Amino acid sequence: DAKTTQPTSMDCAEGRAANLPCNHSTISGNEYVYWYRQIHSQGPQYIIHGLKNNETNEMASLIITEDRKSSTLILPHATLRDTAVYYCIVPQSNAGNMLTFGGGTRLMVKP
């Protein structure tokens, strides 16, 4: 998988937007960017993925830079339930559904 770099931890005030950055400077042209999160003691949860264009769903928005070397996951109105570890993953295009999880970003949403 293309190596991803994320900050170890971040804080966010409840109700504010949480912007989680990810660097993936070695990404190849046909590799997607995925975001998952893991709330304590639960299985990881899929959030969103994208290739080139910005994407939005009911959970979050994904902004990918034009050169595709970095991306930002945006939770528009963070709640306490969004406290979790967020993983940015760029799977190898020839590795099936194998996901390589790094350390992720521990997001703490505070009241």
Add this chain to the structure above:
Amino acid sequence: KAGVTQTPRYLIKTRGQQVTLSCSPISGHRSVSWYQQTPGQGLQFLFEYFSETQRNKGNFPGRFSGRQFSNSRSEMNVSTLELGDSALYLCASSFSQGRGTEAFFGQGTRLTVV
């Protein structure tokens, strides 16, 4: 639609024993992947099965094995258990192997080896 179901949720085994964990994927999903999560190593990929064939394998010893049945349900087996095998074992199902396919995880089986 039902999510990914893993059984059992919790398990305690003794060193040297073997264990079998089960995963039922989302209906219609043909890919099942297994992961091990420990505090020290984080989430690590074990293997992936697609249409009953192992398609990818992580860097784990041969004591870790798996299989997938024709209904896409999967089992993983760990033989000769070691204390270090204590972990949360997670199963993920995906519809296909195509790029841009998301994975849906179960709640995991927490294995404790004593």
